[in-house]
Amino acid sequence: MRVYNFSAGPAQLPLPVLERAASELTDWSGSGMSVLEVSHRGKDFVACAADAEATLRRVMGVPEDYRVLFLQGGATAQFAGIPLNLTAPGDTVAYLNTGQWSAKAVEQARAYDLDVVVVADEAASSYTTTPEEGSFSVPQDARYLHYTPNETIGGVEFGYVPDAGDVALVADASSTILSRPLDVSRYGLIYAGAQKNMGPSGLCVVIVREDLLGRARTTTPVVLDYTRMSAADSMLNTPPTFAVYLLGLIAHWLEDNGGLEAMGERNRAKAELLYGAVDASDFYTNPVQERSRSWMNVPFTLADPALDADFLLGAQAAGLTNLKGHRSVGGMRASIYNAMPIEGVQALVDYMTDFEATRA
Numbered sequence: 001m002r003v004y005n006f007s008a009g010p011a012q013l014p015l016p017v018l019e020r021a022a023s024e025l026t027d028w029s030g031s032g033m034s035v036l037e038v039s040h041r042g043k044d045f046v047a048c049a050a051d052a053e054a055t056l057r058r059v060m061g062v063p064e065d066y067r068v069l070f071l072q073g074g075a076t077a078q079f080a081g082i083p084l085n086l087t088a089p090g091d092t093v094a095y096l097n098t099g100q101w102s103a104k105a106v107e108q109a110r111a112y113d114l115d116v117v118v119v120a121d122e123a124a125s126s127y128t129t130t131p132e133e134g135s136f137s138v139p140q141d142a143r144y145l146h147y148t149p150n151e152t153i154g155g156v157e158f159g160y161v162p163d164a165g166d167v168a169l170v171a172d173a174s175s176t177i178l179s180r181p182l183d184v185s186r187y188g189l190i191y192a193g194a195q196k197n198m199g200p201s202g203l204c205v206v207i208v209r210e211d212l213l214g215r216a217r218t219t220t221p222v223v224l225d226y227t228r229m230s231a232a233d234s235m236l237n238t239p240p241t242f243a244v245y246l247l248g249l250i251a252h253w254l255e256d257n258g259g260l261e262a263m264g265e266r267n268r269a270k271a272e273l274l275y276g277a278v279d280a281s282d283f284y285t286n287p288v289q290e291r292s293r294s295w296m297n298v299p300f301t302l303a304d305p306a307l308d309a310d311f312l313l314g315a316q317a318a319g320l321t322n323l324k325g326h327r328s329v330g331g332m333r334a335s336i337y338n339a340m341p342i343e344g345v346q347a348l349v350d351y352m353t354d355f356e357a358t359r360a
């Protein structure tokens with residue numbers, strides 16, 4: 001029995017992808033072995049990684065002059081990987097701070113002898129807003145402007161792509177990548193941990209414009225050096241093979257289901273359904289400023305927090321799992337990534353309506 005899993009990550013995966021992986025697990029592509037057991041340098045796996053990269057490139061429309069890298073250490077490793085690859089000691093770098101993930105990225109950058117300029121900081125709003133478009137200016141000598149398009153914990157999302165002028169824009173897209181079309185050419189670097197919308201945890205996809213490469217500090221560990229690592233054609237060490245295989249299956253699933261355009265429409269409809277239910281009720285509240293509401297992570301509180309535990313118990317019984325909010329925000333959080341069908345959101349809305357009617 002499959003539940004509707006609202007976890008923020010690792011998150012629900014598309015059922016057809018899981019079924020395909022299950023069916024191939026003991027004998028993958030006629031090898032008599034699972035994909036977990038084959039050499040990462042064998043031709044079957046090399047072709048699998050190349051196909052995962054090519055499919056992801058097609059789905060996202062990644063231009064030719066960008067490299068796609070499959071790295072390890074999750075998105076968190078890139079909080080260090082980015083300064084190590086793109087800066088020299090003493091350089092200026094700019095960050096937008098809109099939540100706990102961007103704050104972690106800032107903190108890590110401070111370890112690398114940089115002038116870290118936080119050009120907008122939403123901490124004072126308890127991370128319930130994004131800066132108004134055009135309200136901040138980016139030092140034009142900065143090596144990059146880093147931001148988090150979707151803050152997974154706060155449920156706060158930018159409704160626009162920040163204008164960094166001539167400065168390279170760097171995005172931690174962990175919880176929004178593949179959720180709708182995105183113009184890769186506006187970015188210098190996009191990175192994302194896979195476990196929200198792309199596959200298993202541990203894998204991090206980095207999409208980087210080639211002209212930014214070649215500046216890695218000599219102290220950069222090779223596994224974080226973008227010029228030494230790649231998706232498919234030069235495997236410096238053993239890549240997370242199963243995660244790469246699954247990412248490929250997910251990219252094909254997206255392609256077979258109308259690509260990012262169709263996914264964006266489905267995600268918009270899901271978010272509208274859930275926010276509509278929250279807004280129509282005096283019992284449920286979403287703390288985020290309206291224009292900054294996330295399509296992917298929807299935190300909400302109950303008017304009476306004493307009912308939280310009952311709400312969660314009833315939800316679990318109804319097959320709706322992992323709705324407990326992040327410990328720093330409290331209340332509930334429903335993460336409704338690509339793999340969550342609208343039927344799952346409708347089931348949640350029905351449960352919320354019912355709970356309010358009988359318990360509030």
Ligand SMILES: *Cc1c(COP(=O)(O)O)cnc(C)c1O
Nearest residue numbers: 074075076101152172174175193
């Ligand atoms: C989950 C998440 C991370 C951390 O990813 P790990 O793979 O656990 O390192 C970083 N940034 C954002 C926006 C996230 O949602």
